[in-house]
Amino acid sequence: MPEDRPIPVADLDWSPDRARAFADRIVDLYTGYLESLPEAPAAPQVTPASARAALRMAVPDEPLSDDDICAHLQALLDLSTRPGSGGFLAYISGGGTVPGAISDLLASGLNANVGGWAISPAASEVEEQLVGWLAGRFGLPSSAGGMIVQGGSLANLTGLKLARDHAWPPGRTDGVGAGPPLAFYTSSESHFTIERAADVLGLGEASVRKVSVDADMRMRVDELERMIADDVAKGVRPAAVVATAGTTGTGAIDPLADVAAVASRHGVWFHVDAAYGGAVAVSDTLRPLLAGIELADSITFDAHKWLYAPLTTAFILVRDAALLNGSFSAHAAYVEQERDVIERGPDMGMEGLQLSRSFSALRVWVALLAHGRSAFARRIEHDVDLTSWLARRVEETPELEVACAPSLSICCFRYHPDGVSDEEYLDRLNMRLMTEIQADGEVFPSNAQVHERTALRSCIVTYRTEAVHLQILMDKALEIGARLHTGGTLVTP
Numbered sequence: 001m002p003e004d005r006p007i008p009v010a011d012l013d014w015s016p017d018r019a020r021a022f023a024d025r026i027v028d029l030y031t032g033y034l035e036s037l038p039e040a041p042a043a044p045q046v047t048p049a050s051a052r053a054a055l056r057m058a059v060p061d062e063p064l065s066d067d068d069i070c071a072h073l074q075a076l077l078d079l080s081t082r083p084g085s086g087g088f089l090a091y092i093s094g095g096g097t098v099p100g101a102i103s104d105l106l107a108s109g110l111n112a113n114v115g116g117w118a119i120s121p122a123a124s125e126v127e128e129q130l131v132g133w134l135a136g137r138f139g140l141p142s143s144a145g146g147m148i149v150q151g152g153s154l155a156n157l158t159g160l161k162l163a164r165d166h167a168w169p170p171g172r173t174d175g176v177g178a179g180p181p182l183a184f185y186t187s188s189e190s191h192f193t194i195e196r197a198a199d200v201l202g203l204g205e206a207s208v209r210k211v212s213v214d215a216d217m218r219m220r221v222d223e224l225e226r227m228i229a230d231d232v233a234k235g236v237r238p239a240a241v242v243a244t245a246g247t248t249g250t251g252a253i254d255p256l257a258d259v260a261a262v263a264s265r266h267g268v269w270f271h272v273d274a275a276y277g278g279a280v281a282v283s284d285t286l287r288p289l290l291a292g293i294e295l296a297d298s299i300t301f302d303a304h305k306w307l308y309a310p311l312t313t314a315f316i317l318v319r320d321a322a323l324l325n326g327s328f329s330a331h332a333a334y335v336e337q338e339r340d341v342i343e344r345g346p347d348m349g350m351e352g353l354q355l356s357r358s359f360s361a362l363r364v365w366v367a368l369l370a371h372g373r374s375a376f377a378r379r380i381e382h383d384v385d386l387t388s389w390l391a392r393r394v395e396e397t398p399e400l401e402v403a404c405a406p407s408l409s410i411c412c413f414r415y416h417p418d419g420v421s422d423e424e425y426l427d428r429l430n431m432r433l434m435t436e437i438q439a440d441g442e443v444f445p446s447n448a449q450v451h452e453r454t455a456l457r458s459c460i461v462t463y464r465t466e467a468v469h470l471q472i473l474m475d476k477a478l479e480i481g482a483r484l485h486t487g488g489t490l491v492t493p
């Protein structure tokens with residue numbers, strides 16, 4: 001052997017035995033976490049200072065022992081909010097499926113880069129199959145396709161990039177400044193990522209027209225029609241109508257078929273943000289709630305919301321899959337291939353915003369294999385039932401009132417002491433109530449603005465939530481609400 005040949009450096013190359021020993025320790029931590037969930041509060045008592053004190057450490061030059069690493073990770077778990085706890089009812093954030101979490105080890109272990117088919121043939125196939133299954137549940141035609149992206153924000157951005165290119169095809173090369181003014185239309189209840197997408201796509205946030213909502217927080221179609229007509233008369237080109245299937249605040253579903261009809265009449269791209277509510281497509285019983293979604297040109301769906309998948313696993317589904325390549329393809333010498341010599345599938349890195357892509361499909365796929373679709377459908381239906389139950393209990397309780405009819409798995413309600421009519425005081429009271437219930441930590445709700453009034457909000461996307469957790473939420477609201485109201489903490493009316 002030549003003298004100058006570098007000797008191997010294998011420090012990072014753990015043997016299978018070493019890998020198993022470490023994995024066993026991590027699995028112990030994970031199963032310990034699962035065991036703790038029924039009794040542990042949804043949120044720990046923690047401050048930025050206590051988190052820093054417990055977790056900050058210098059990056060070591062030499063390895064730590066497994067015992068030291070596990071002690072550190074246990075401290076991390078102890079100081080973590082538990083979105084997997086049944087009492088976690090905030091935002092639209094769940095705990096992730098157990099098979100999903102475990103299969104993430106395999107996905108990261110394999111580390112397939114699903115940007116290129118040649119380096120991820122099996123992973124690309126799994127993702128394609130999953131996309132096809134979802135597109136079928138939404139009722140899209142066989143021309144449909146799509147991919148996983150890192151969250152609903154990017155899915156909305158991708159869908160609206162397709163819409164922009166549809167409305168102004170030279171936009172890709174010449175920019176939006178070279179064309180007519182473009183506009184997006186969405187309800188005042190839609191997610192802020194629609195405006196963010198308009199900004200990123202060069203249209204500017206002001207190009208997003210906010211259509212008002214009806215008493216049930218659904219987009220007013222007459223208003224949509226009027227706004228489009230006004231813009232067209234002024235020379236503005238409508239680029240997309242964005243309906244929401246499950247608004248973030250109250251779970252409202254816009255009248256999808258009616259909105260689609262308006263979009264179609266004006267030849268405008270129809271995007272549905274079903275990041276949250278899209279999950280009901282998995283249930284044959286609830287699927288009719290999404291009637292009209294099959295007319296969409298593009299759909300955002302977050303599996304990490306109500307399909308309970310680990311973060312972040314979102315889908316962008318497109319009626320005509322070929323458009324993705326038209327809007328995102330690129331040429332570079334370092335990814336050239338002789339496709340006439342060797343057969344290969346599509347490179348998903350050329351069909352969307354991300355080039356390198358993780359194998360996120362596996363966590364959804366394995367959970368579907370391990371539980372079966374019906375288990376997801378049953379649980380989603382149960383979440384809807386639990387939410388109706390909560391709304392009924394709230395209605396029966398004198399100091400509580402629902403802020404609007406419950407929709408999907410969201411119920412918004414407020415504490416309203418007898419005889420108080422000052423709405424601003426009630427807003428402050430309910431905002432503080434949310435803060436105090438969160439600080440208490442046993443259950444963890446968030447808030448919503450419903451017709452401009454502040455309400456507590458319970459959103460079930462954790463499959464461990466049961467009536468007992470919702471009862472605790474109501475009990476806390478009554479107990480802490482009474483203390484805040486009578487204790488003079490807030491300026492009284």
Ligand SMILES: Cc1ncc(COP(=O)(O)O)c(C=O)c1O
Pocket residue numbers: 092150151152153154156191193244246247248273274275276302314
């Ligand atoms: C309706 C809706 N769209 C989009 C998003 C953004 O999704 P993500 O947080 O996955 O980026 C959310 C997040 O809550 C949402 O509720």
